[in-house]
Amino acid sequence: MTDDRAGLTGRRILVTGASSGIGLATARLFAQSGAQVALIARDATRLDQAATAVGGVGLVADVRDPAAVTAAVAAAVDSLGGLDGLVCAAGINARLPIESVSDALWADVIATNLSGTFYTCRAALPHLSVAGTAGAPASIVTVASGGALLPPGSGYTAYAASKGGVVSLTKALAREAAPAVRVNCVLPGNASTPITQSLMATMTPTEREAKLAAYALGRIAEPLEIARAIKFLTSADSSYAVGTSLSIDGGRIFH
Ligand SMILES: NC(=O)c1ccc[n+]([C@@H]2O[C@H](COP(=O)([O-])OP(=O)(O)OC[C@H]3O[C@@H](n4cnc5c(N)ncnc54)[C@H](OP(=O)(O)O)[C@@H]3O)[C@@H](O)[C@H]2O)c1
Numbered sequence: 001m002t003d004d005r006a007g008l009t010g011r012r013i014l015v016t017g018a019s020s021g022i023g024l025a026t027a028r029l030f031a032q033s034g035a036q037v038a039l040i041a042r043d044a045t046r047l048d049q050a051a052t053a054v055g056g057v058g059l060v061a062d063v064r065d066p067a068a069v070t071a072a073v074a075a076a077v078d079s080l081g082g083l084d085g086l087v088c089a090a091g092i093n094a095r096l097p098i099e100s101v102s103d104a105l106w107a108d109v110i111a112t113n114l115s116g117t118f119y120t121c122r123a124a125l126p127h128l129s130v131a132g133t134a135g136a137p138a139s140i141v142t143v144a145s146g147g148a149l150l151p152p153g154s155g156y157t158a159y160a161a162s163k164g165g166v167v168s169l170t171k172a173l174a175r176e177a178a179p180a181v182r183v184n185c186v187l188p189g190n191a192s193t194p195i196t197q198s199l200m201a202t203m204t205p206t207e208r209e210a211k212l213a214a215y216a217l218g219r220i221a222e223p224l225e226i227a228r229a230i231k232f233l234t235s236a237d238s239s240y241a242v243g244t245s246l247s248i249d250g251g252r253i254f255h
Pocket residue numbers: 016017018019020021022023040041042043044046061062063064088089090091092093112113116143144145146187188189190191192193194195196
């Protein structure tokens with residue numbers, strides 16, 4: 001069943017990190033809303049399964065590689081016939097005390113979360129600008145994290161730095177890309193995805209309990225609850241939102 005209350009029918013949307021978690025939930029929600037969707041991730045098998053399940057086009061690319069990103073964006077434009085929306089959800093996490101963060105891990109977290117978002121926005125913007133100038137404004141939604149504003153504990157130097165960069169990049173690009181393209185950011189709290197599951201596996205039972213207690217709702221999010229916010233920022237329902245950072249975090253209580 002499609003839901004076109006947000007006017008997404010026929011919109012052409014590219015989602016990175018779309019083979020799992022928040023990106024997959026977002027691609028699925030867009031497709032259910034009548035959009036045409038292209039999905040980017042690295043692992044071809046998982047991506048194929050996701051693209052088939054969603055009814056979209058899978059494009060294998062590593063967002064750390066600018067040439068691969070440019071090629072994948074061009075392929076998405078070819079296959080969808082243009083581009084009206086981009087969601088940058090590809091990301092990785094790391095939770096280690098700073099003295100254990102190797103040069104390679106630091107570089108990987110920054111390359112994936114921050115540079116990957118930059119490369120994807122840079123490659124997609126000309127296409128989005130064309131669509132946004134010709135019709136309804138196009139849209140970019142970046143995915144940062146509540147940890148960009150206040151890390152939930154120790155061990156988040158690389159991750160928080162990368163996501164703080166995403167928030168700043170979003171605000172700077174929002175000024176540059178408007179009015180043809182609206183650029184906004186979501187800051188999720190923890191959602192039930194493999195990133196969070198592997199992170200929580202590193203915690204003691206007491207730490208896990210404290211994590212859940214830090215949310216006013218007493219639970220972490222379902223990926224769909226984050227996807228709905230991304231859909232809102234992509235659709236005309238958020239027509240006056242530009243450069244905003246939308247926290248969707250179940251009322252995370254900062255200690
Ligand atoms: N889940 C949370 O609690 C939470 C909270 C705040 C923010 N976020 C952010 O939300 C985003 C999605 O997180 P998630 O929890 O949904 O993660 P996830 O389930 O682990 O999915 C990550 C996705 O990104 C892709 N990916 C990772 N590295 C990539 C690369 N170099 N190039 C292309 N694709 C890549 C993965 O596929 P491949 O591995 O096959 O490439 C996968 O499709 C991330 O940016 C994350 O930081 C998540």
